[in-house]
Amino acid sequence: MNNSAKNNRTKKSAVLLNGILKENPVLVLLLGTCPTLAVTTQAVNGIGMGLATMVVLLCSNVVISMLKSVISDRVRIPCFIVVIAGFVTIVGMVMEAYVPSLYAALGLFIPLIVVNCIVLGRAEMFASKNGVFISALDGLGMGIGFTAALFIMGSVREMLGSGSWMGMQFLPEGVPTMSVFLLAPGGFFVFGVLVALARKIPAKGVRFKKDFGCEGCGDNDNDKVKESGRS
Amino acid sequence: MKEILVILFSVILVDNFVLSKFLGICPFLGVSKRLDSSVGMSIAVTFVMILATAVTWPLYALLLARFELEYLQIIVFILVIAALVQLVEIMLKKYMPALHSSLGVYLPLITTNCAVLGATILNFDNGYTFAQSLANAFGAGLGFLLAMVLFSGIRQKIEEADVPETFKGVPSVLIAASILSLAFMGFSGMVEGVFGK
Numbered sequence: 001m002n003n004s005a006k007n008n009r010t011k012k013s014a015v016l017l018n019g020i021l022k023e024n025p026v027l028v029l030l031l032g033t034c035p036t037l038a039v040t041t042q043a044v045n046g047i048g049m050g051l052a053t054m055v056v057l058l059c060s061n062v063v064i065s066m067l068k069s070v071i072s073d074r075v076r077i078p079c080f081i082v083v084i085a086g087f088v089t090i091v092g093m094v095m096e097a098y099v100p101s102l103y104a105a106l107g108l109f110i111p112l113i114v115v116n117c118i119v120l121g122r123a124e125m126f127a128s129k130n131g132v133f134i135s136a137l138d139g140l141g142m143g144i145g146f147t148a149a150l151f152i153m154g155s156v157r158e159m160l161g162s163g164s165w166m167g168m169q170f171l172p173e174g175v176p177t178m179s180v181f182l183l184a185p186g187g188f189f190v191f192g193v194l195v196a197l198a199r200k201i202p203a204k205g206v207r208f209k210k211d212f213g214c215e216g217c218g219d220n221d222n223d224k225v226k227e228s229g230r231s
Numbered sequence: 232m233k234e235i236l237v238i239l240f241s242v243i244l245v246d247n248f249v250l251s252k253f254l255g256i257c258p259f260l261g262v263s264k265r266l267d268s269s270v271g272m273s274i275a276v277t278f279v280m281i282l283a284t285a286v287t288w289p290l291y292a293l294l295l296a297r298f299e300l301e302y303l304q305i306i307v308f309i310l311v312i313a314a315l316v317q318l319v320e321i322m323l324k325k326y327m328p329a330l331h332s333s334l335g336v337y338l339p340l341i342t343t344n345c346a347v348l349g350a351t352i353l354n355f356d357n358g359y360t361f362a363q364s365l366a367n368a369f370g371a372g373l374g375f376l377l378a379m380v381l382f383s384g385i386r387q388k389i390e391e392a393d394v395p396e397t398f399k400g401v402p403s404v405l406i407a408a409s410i411l412s413l414a415f416m417g418f419s420g421m422v423e424g425v426f427g428k
Contacts, residue, residue: 030401033260034345038253077342078313085306093302111305111352115345117257184251185413192405196397
């Protein structure tokens with residue numbers, strides 16, 4: 001009894017930590033690259049985007065795991081998308097009301113949380129197969145991992161590109177900054193270097209992906225397998 | 232007419248969806264390994280993008296804006312895109328099986344391609360008319376094709392290149408994308424120069 005309770009707890013913490021370290025959605029699974037590159041010109045924007053995505057992930061994971069027995073397998077993707085789009089609309093409205101400056105800075109990428117591979121991927125791979133509480137933990141862990149990665153990337157780009165961190169200027173007036181890091185090429189470059197650095201961190205059981213692509217949202221080979229399995 | 236040309240050229244070269252707006256990065260990095268697959272994916276994306284614009288623009292202008300339902304934009308647009316993708320797939324399967332076998336595998340991926348949803352939302356953020364929106368969608372698709380074709384050529388060279396162990400695979404691809412986007416920055420200001428401001 002005691003042992004099984006302990007096992008249960010280690011399993012829960014493993015699910016929570018999974019998204020933060022072992023399967024970090026950005027640096028290990030290489031998902032959600034669009035917002036990662038687009039909004040990380042400032043560390044604050046990275047955190048804002050990360051938290052918005054985390055709320056959507058948490059809510060959609062909870063609702064989808066509750067509805068998993070009701071949703072028929074054939075129409076599951078549209079159902080998941082409607083749930084996710086509903087929460088994205090709510091998050092967008094709340095942000096517009098309470099943090100309008102952040103909402104304006106993130107712009108188009110708030111509605112685009114709907115098509116973030118991480119959210120749909122977790123719905124498909126985790127929430128539709130697991131219980132409510134454990135899905136909530138998974139959403140939370142993935143959200144924290146996403147936020148952390150965006151924060152690191154935003155910090156690097158802000159420090160190199162505008163000589164400040166979290167809005168605090170540390171380079172004296174008149175020192176030229178490398179503003180290319182705030183532009184598109186800098187985004188790709190910093191992301192590439194961060195993925196390479198993440199590979200250097202010695203960690204057990206982390207399987208870095210050799211290539212891009214998302215298993216959760218209709219990858220070519222996976223889809224074929226699924227379809228042949230179904231028919 | 233001039234306005235449409237300006238939109239077309241700026242969205243293909245200057246504000247390229249992939250290389251300067253960061254839309255559709257997943258397929259850009261995921262499918263650009265081979266030339267034929269990148270062309271197939273880009274054509275499928277262009278097709279769905281134009282169709283989605285042609286459906287969402289009247290829907291928004293005539294239905295949502297009229298009854299003050301603008302807040303439903305995200306849900307309605309993503310459903311329209313998902314339904315269109317499904318519809319296109321069924322139609323292709325029935326009437327053009329040859330095209331379906333070459334484009335079919337990319338179609339399910341398009342629903343979650345942020346370039347399509349991004350293009351339909353940007354049409355309204357920029358206040359485009361119907362014709363301008365269609366030009367925007369077409370240009371975005373062509374820009375995507377251009378970036379994909381160029382990048383698939385670069386990637387084939389990277390495969391053979393001798394890069395340090397840590398940078399093998401994904402990181403080197405990202406650095407190459409960075410350099411390509413740096414090259415595209417050379418187009419900035421070109422549209423104003425050609426068409427006048």
